[in-house]
Amino acid sequence: MGQITLKKVSKSFGDVEVIPPLDLTIEDGEFAVFVGPSGCGKSTLLRLIAGLEDTSGGTISIDGNDATEIPPAKRGLAMVFQSYALYPHMSVRKNIAFPMRMAKIDQAEQDRRIEAAAKALNLTDYLDRKPGQLSGGQRQRVAIGRAIVREPSAFLFDEPLSNLDAALRVGMRLEIMEMHKRLDTTMIYVTHDQVEAMTMADKIVVLRAGYIEQVGSPLELYHTPRNVFVAGFIGSPQMNLIEGPEAQKHNAHTIGVRPEHIDVTEGSGMWKGTVGVAEHLGSDTFFHVHNTGLRDMITVRAPGEVSFRHGDEIYLTPKADVIHRFDEKGLRIA
Amino acid sequence: MATQQSRSAARMMMAPAVILLLGWMLVPLTMTLWFSFRNYLPMRGGDQGSAGFDNYVRFVSSSSFWPSVQTTLILVGGVLVITVALGIVLALLLDQPMWGQGIVRILVIAPFFVMPTVSALVWKNMFMDPVNGLFAHIWKFFGATPVEWLSQASIPSIILIVSWQWLPFATLILLTAVQSLDSEQLEAAEMDGAPFLQRFWFLILPHLSRAITIVILIQTIFLLSIFAEIFVTTGGAFGTRTLTYLIFQRVLESQNIGLGSAGGVYAIILANIVALFLMRIVGKNLDA
Numbered sequence: 001m002g003q004i005t006l007k008k009v010s011k012s013f014g015d016v017e018v019i020p021p022l023d024l025t026i027e028d029g030e031f032a033v034f035v036g037p038s039g040c041g042k043s044t045l046l047r048l049i050a051g052l053e054d055t056s057g058g059t060i061s062i063d064g065n066d067a068t069e070i071p072p073a074k075r076g077l078a079m080v081f082q083s084y085a086l087y088p089h090m091s092v093r094k095n096i097a098f099p100m101r102m103a104k105i106d107q108a109e110q111d112r113r114i115e116a117a118a119k120a121l122n123l124t125d126y127l128d129r130k131p132g133q134l135s136g137g138q139r140q141r142v143a144i145g146r147a148i149v150r151e152p153s154a155f156l157f158d159e160p161l162s163n164l165d166a167a168l169r170v171g172m173r174l175e176i177m178e179m180h181k182r183l184d185t186t187m188i189y190v191t192h193d194q195v196e197a198m199t200m201a202d203k204i205v206v207l208r209a210g211y212i213e214q215v216g217s218p219l220e221l222y223h224t225p226r227n228v229f230v231a232g233f234i235g236s237p238q239m240n241l242i243e244g245p246e247a248q249k250h251n252a253h254t255i256g257v258r259p260e261h262i263d264v265t266e267g268s269g270m271w272k273g274t275v276g277v278a279e280h281l282g283s284d285t286f287f288h289v290h291n292t293g294l295r296d297m298i299t300v301r302a303p304g305e306v307s308f309r310h311g312d313e314i315y316l317t318p319k320a321d322v323i324h325r326f327d328e329k330g331l332r333i334a
Numbered sequence: 335m336a337t338q339q340s341r342s343a344a345r346m347m348m349a350p351a352v353i354l355l356l357g358w359m360l361v362p363l364t365m366t367l368w369f370s371f372r373n374y375l376p377m378r379g380g381d382q383g384s385a386g387f388d389n390y391v392r393f394v395s396s397s398s399f400w401p402s403v404q405t406t407l408i409l410v411g412g413v414l415v416i417t418v419a420l421g422i423v424l425a426l427l428l429d430q431p432m433w434g435q436g437i438v439r440i441l442v443i444a445p446f447f448v449m450p451t452v453s454a455l456v457w458k459n460m461f462m463d464p465v466n467g468l469f470a471h472i473w474k475f476f477g478a479t480p481v482e483w484l485s486q487a488s489i490p491s492i493i494l495i496v497s498w499q500w501l502p503f504a505t506l507i508l509l510t511a512v513q514s515l516d517s518e519q520l521e522a523a524e525m526d527g528a529p530f531l532q533r534f535w536f537l538i539l540p541h542l543s544r545a546i547t548i549v550i551l552i553q554t555i556f557l558l559s560i561f562a563e564i565f566v567t568t569g570g571a572f573g574t575r576t577l578t579y580l581i582f583q584r585v586l587e588s589q590n591i592g593l594g595s596a597g598g599v600y601a602i603i604l605a606n607i608v609a610l611f612l613m614r615i616v617g618k619n620l621d622a
Contacts, residue, residue: 052521073527085522089540098536099526146526 002063002076002153002186003028004049009058011044011210018044019210021058026154026188026203028063031180034190035197036207036233042190043158045207049188050079050156062153073102078147079156082163084139086131086146092118093127096145103150110149117145120179137168144179154186161196173200194234198222206230228330231256237286237299239324246294252325252333257318259286259301264308269315273298275308289316370595377589389596398580403604405489406576410557410608412493413500414550420497421504421549422542426534428505429512439509446502450562457495458484458567488572495563500556504549511545512538547619551612558605577601 004026011019019041026032034042047053049060051072059068067075078099086095093114100110118124121141131139140160147155157176161169177200180187191197197204198218206213206221206229214226218234225231231239239256247255263269264287273292278285285306289298300316308314325333373385393399428439445453461468462483470480483491515538523533559578568574570583581601585594 050525052524072521072525077525079522079525081518081522083516083518085516085518087519087523087537090536098523098528102527102532146522150526 004154004186004188005061005064006049007059007061009045009048009060010056011041011048011053012056017210019048022210022212024205024212024215026186028186029184031177031187031189031200031202032205033197033201033203034188034205034207035192035194036213038192039209040207041210042192042207044210046079046156046158046188046190050077051075052079076153077156078150078152078154079158080140080143080147080160082159084131084143084163086139086142088131091128091130092123092134092142092145095131095142096127096149099146099150113149113151114145117148120148121145121175136164137172140164140172144176148179148183152185154188157187157189159190159192161191162193169196176200195236198234204234206233224332225256225324226332228254228256228326231324231326231332237301240295240298242294244294247325250323250325253328254326254330256324256326258322259299261319261322262298262300263317263319264300264302264306265315265317267315269317271298271316271318273314273316275310275312275314278308278310280305287314289314292316366595366598368595369591370599372592372595374591374595375589376591385592389592390599393584393593393596393600398575399600401573402575402577402580405573406558406578406604407608408489409493409496409560409576410554412489413496413557414553416493416497417500417504417553418546418549420501421508422539422546424501424505425508425512426538428509442505443502445499446506448499450499451566453499454495454563454566457491457498462491484567485572488568488574492560492563492567492574495567496557496560499563500553503553507545507549508542511542515541543619547616550616551609554608554612555605558601558608577604 006022006024008021008023009019010017010021034045036042044053048055051067051070055068059066061067062075062077087098090098096114096117097110100113105113114127115124118127121144123138123141123145126134126138126142131142134142143160160176161172164172173196176187176189189196189200201218203215204218204221205215208229213233214221214230221230221234225234225239228241232241235258237259239258240262241254241256243254247253271292271294273289276288276290276297278287282305284304285302287300287302287306287308289300290296292298298316327333370389371385371387373382373388374380375382424442428435428442432438448456459467464470464480464482467480467483469483473480481487519537520533523537528536560576561578561582564570564574564576564579565582570579575583577597578601581594581597584590584597588594
């Protein structure tokens with residue numbers, strides 16, 4: 001069980017309102033990702049749910065019970081921190097055992113859970129080492145192990161992968177997703193990386209300056225962004241947002257075209273431009289196209305290898321059915 | 335970097351400092367050793383030739399030797415316990431965000447800037463005086479007979495004075511250590527269900543172990559040679575004669591430099607024994 005409901009939850013530090021009143025429901029067993037640029041309040045929101053910060057208003061309920069005033073330890077949630085927050089002078093075994101020791105679980109049960117967690121996380125050989133002797137990825141696993149053994153009703157992750165190198169990050173991402181499938185427990189995951197959000201989430205919560213901009217599945221957000229911010233934030237490379245006369249042709253204040261929805265041709269097309277930087281990734285090629293008269297730079301993604309060079313003149317044609325239209329307030333026009 | 339040339343240049347440049355420091359240490363040490371084997375009575379005929387090991391035997395067989403060693407150890411131990419324990423408490427309190435933090439921290443450090451002689455006089459006359467002292471007034475206010483601190487509870491009184499002086503040092507070192515503790519660790523422990531005392535015991539105290547070691551080692555060095563506080567308050571009476579004070583009495587009051595020097599050599603040995611024990615007990619905290 002692990003349904004988490006926020007009702008009119010707000011948080012201010014002194015006079016500064018970090019999170020204006022917001023409502024949010026995370027269903028039992030869901031993998032929810034809070035994503036947004038740094039300073040958007042996503043970590044604060046997570047800390048409010050964890051109980052590490054007091055709310056300035058509103059109620060947080062876990063499984064239907066009001067948990068707003070319950071201290072963090074009693075909420076039945078486990079948290080994995082960005083810095084892992086392992087206890088440096090304790091061995092891996094003692095680190096993992098710590099929450100159980102505090103809960104006075106008997107030794108045999110402790111050992112059973114530690115063995116199970118260590119096996120699941122490939123830590124069996126490292127149980128007697130100190131955190132300082134482990135690599136970043138292994139420390140991350142220990143932190144997850146310490147969370148698992150509590151058998152919480154929900155896991156909270158605060159940017160857990162941001163201290164790992166790119167290759168490890170992909171690996172750990174998969175492990176966390178597999179863990180979610182196996183345990184079938186609610187997980188709330190905070191990240192600023194929209195790729196992590198897209199790949200992991202059942203439900204993405206996009207935040208900006210404390211406001212929830214949109215809640216939805218990754219593909220909902222990709223196909224129907226509710227406003228310009230979400231449109232620009234979700235998807236990599238970023239959507240090309242175009243204002244001015246070209247947008248007015250589509251009866252909109254702003255139109256958005258994703259780089260992968262633009263065809264590149266040599267001869268003729270809708271927009272003409274000059275190739276700037278070309279990023280050849282092998283599977284795809286990203287062009288930065290200048291002098292289109294639409295905006296500074298249009299990013300285009302062409303599948304496979306395309307042999308345009310710097311300074312070449314090319315024509316761009318957006319696919320008509322996937323042009324996103326937004327009004328003056330930045331909201332989507334259906 | 336470490337070519338043959340740069341290494342010899344480094345040696346050349348360090349030489350003056352090393353030689354100066356060595357001289358600074360070796361000259362007094364050699365003189366002490368030399369005098370300890372002489373029968374040297376400045377007011378009674380000066381250097382009267384070799385004394386062999388007489389000074390050493392006399393110093394140890396004196397009835398005041400072992401009590402003075404004991405007093406020294408009690409004094410050092412007492413001050414260490416008080417400063418470390420209170421230092422941890424104060425460091426934890428000062429780490430809390432509060433209004434006027436900067437001023438409070440400066441006030442806490444203040445006793446360290448007061449010269450030992452001055453602070454001992456202040457304590458002796460303003461607090462511990464059985465007639466006019468603040469403590470006497472408090473005792474009288476509650477209808478009790480004022481305690482004659484420096485004669486009835488002489489050792490605890492001196493421990494109190496010295497602790498007051500050294501508490502800022504301990505607090506300061508421990509405060510920096512407390513501040514360097516990762517707050518996410520504390521939050522993780524909070525989520526893991528550890529109440530404050532458990533967090534203190536399992537997280538804060540182990541984190542402070544290295545700072546505590548440093549405090550203990552440094553303070554011990556200075557506390558073994560406590561002198562002004564005793565000189566000003568009790569003058570070595572009422573069982574407050576430490577080894578340092580005994581040496582002072584032998585040299586200046588008895589005018590026997592040979593005997594005092596032998597005492598000095600014993601003091602060096604005692605300091606080394608204490609250092610050895612301390613390194614055994616707490617020194618391992620400095621590794622890693």
